[in-house]
Amino acid sequence: MPLFAQSFIAPGGRISDYSGPLIVDSFPIQVNGLSGHLGDGFGLGKVCITIIHPRVSDIKVELQSPDGSTIWLTNRNGGAEARDYYQACFRMNGFSGYIHQANPPFVNGEYIPDGRMSFLNNGQNPNGTWWLRIRDLREGETGTLNSFTLHFEEGDYSDEKQRPCNENYPEACQCPGLTDSCDLLPDFIILESFTRSQIKEYPFDHPYYGGQLRFAATIANVGDGPMETRGSDRWYCGEDEVVRNSLCADGEYARQELTQRIYHLADGELSWEDRSAGFNYYDDKPGHDHFHVDDWVEFRLVKEEDGNLKKTLIAEGRKVSYCLFDTGICNNLDSLCTWQGQVFGEKNLPNYGFGHYASCNAEQQGISVGGYDTYGMLYEGQFLQLPEDLPSGEYWLEIEIDPLQLFYEKDRSNNLFRMPVLIQYQEK
Structure with a gap:
């Protein structure tokens, strides 16, 4: 089966206000029908989120793949007064620069996430349940995840620029x-x-x-x-x-x-x-x-x-x-x-x-x-x-x-x- 670009979208829900360090809101998205392995000329190209929240510096957003690998998309960014991520996307080489250095509002941009997307494009089978996990880390404000999208496409999704030195080589x-x-x-x-x-x-x-x-x-x-x-x-x-x-x-x-x-x-x-x-x-x-x-x-x-x-x-x-x-x-x-x-x-x-x-x-x-x-x-x-x-x-x-x-x-x-x-x- 040939590889091709495909997007998967899922609804969100309420983001709980902080009430303890272990509280996390988890939102699933089911991926199926893709062939190949992530990173081998085909990978997760970008992740887009729309979060309505009056103080996004309260929240940490992680993406977990079917094999259990997890990266941070954004963690307490934007300064104490920033609000909302509206169709904010995360890509390995996002043209809007690093999310931790970007200035709000986070609207319709493509940002480099706080974690390395290559840790998800690691050769795993892309089919299965992915999870967007959101933690509110300071009490006083609540918000909503409206939706999130995973976009898979052809391309080079490895950030290794040369054959690396390692224990096996x-x-x-x-x-x-x-x-x-x-x-x-x-x-x-x-x-x-x-x-x-x-x-x-x-x-x-x-x-x-x-x-x-x-x-x-x-x-x-x-x-x-x-x-x-x-x-x-x-x-x-x-x-x-x-x-x-x-x-x-x-x-x-x-x-x-x-x-x-x-x-x-x-x-x-x-x-x-x-x-x-x-x-x-x-x-x-x-x-x-x-x-x-x-x-x-x-x-x-x-x-x-x-x-x-x-x-x-x-x-x-x-x-x-x-x-x-x-x-x-x-x-x-x-x-x-x-x-x-x-x-x-x-x-x-x-x-x-x-x-x-x-x-x-x-x-x-x-x-x-x-x-x-x-x-x-x-x-x-x-x-x-x-x-x-x-x-x-x-x-x-x-x-x-x-x-x-x-x-x-x-x-x-x-x-x-x-x-x-x-x-x-x-x-x-």
């Missing part, structure tokens, strides 16, 4: 400097364009974010190997070993001892070593419901004086834990993955695509070579609480990756991102 892997043997180490950087486009100071009388400086943080891996964590199945409350999913005395879930998998290349063969590297734990805060790697980033606001010779700490956030997986992948066609003027992508990352991390679970999570992991401005923990009576003026925002130096990487000198921030004092 080690001949494609390269050591830096083309030496015969090496450790293939990750290298973490903050992608500054995400933070610069998503940062906002909220007044003290704001009903939800009073006195907060909120900002996005996106971490890319521009190294020679993946950032990969593995669970040990050893769980602790403090120093006491417990069973998985135990609730500790402080009300938090038990933490699992992690290892970092380090890949070694020698004479065209790959091996690996697992080394101790911190902990992860189950995070049940709104919008999460998955496992986070502990102490992944730290945020600071500082004031520089005396010609930048004196630095005073103004505000410090807790060390924030992240769920590590590929929400996107760098390419050389835009300037998104830039550090100190260098753009990273398939052309200058020899082991581009090494790793495959579509979700974050207890057993394995990470960031592939050339992949990046995004936490938006309105995500849990993405803020600094400003001191009352803080004078107006220029300060510096600092975001540091792996502040406890728990993970082994190629270069630590680029783990600290700094940018000037103009604070405008607003009386409480």
Whole structure:
């Protein structure tokens, strides 16, 4: 049977207001009559939604395929005042740009989603039940999914630009400097364009974010190997070993001892070593419901004086834990993955695509070579609480990756991102 373009449309329904972290509204759509496998010259080209909601920054929208793979279409985007997605479509190379960088209204555009559509175009049979899953993550407003559409078509739906280095094809892997043997180490950087486009100071009388400086943080891996964590199945409350999913005395879930998998290349063969590297734990805060790697980033606001010779700490956030997986992948066609003027992508990352991390679970999570992991401005923990009576003026925002130096990487000198921030004092 020949492949051809075909669309499937389904009605929606009411979107429940937030009343707990596990509440999700699921809307099915049945796909049948398609031949072939997704990604092999034929794939899910775009997804379109119409959601009527007075505050779309409350909601997270995911698409799940018949084989259980899930990606984020949009997660708490648009800022605190944005409303509605009206025939807003999501495509791998959407002409309207990244949804997290787009400005509302979200009407009749084609956006690049918060997740990678290649994780759905993964060779699976497209026939079966697909699900659109919507979570409202802040109480006070309700909305409606009017309809959603899946559009399948011929085309290249892989975002891998070359035959990737991986465990099954080690001949494609390269050591830096083309030496015969090496450790293939990750290298973490903050992608500054995400933070610069998503940062906002909220007044003290704001009903939800009073006195907060909120900002996005996106971490890319521009190294020679993946950032990969593995669970040990050893769980602790403090120093006491417990069973998985135990609730500790402080009300938090038990933490699992992690290892970092380090890949070694020698004479065209790959091996690996697992080394101790911190902990992860189950995070049940709104919008999460998955496992986070502990102490992944730290945020600071500082004031520089005396010609930048004196630095005073103004505000410090807790060390924030992240769920590590590929929400996107760098390419050389835009300037998104830039550090100190260098753009990273398939052309200058020899082991581009090494790793495959579509979700974050207890057993394995990470960031592939050339992949990046995004936490938006309105995500849990993405803020600094400003001191009352803080004078107006220029300060510096600092975001540091792996502040406890728990993970082994190629270069630590680029783990600290700094940018000037103009604070405008607003009386409480």
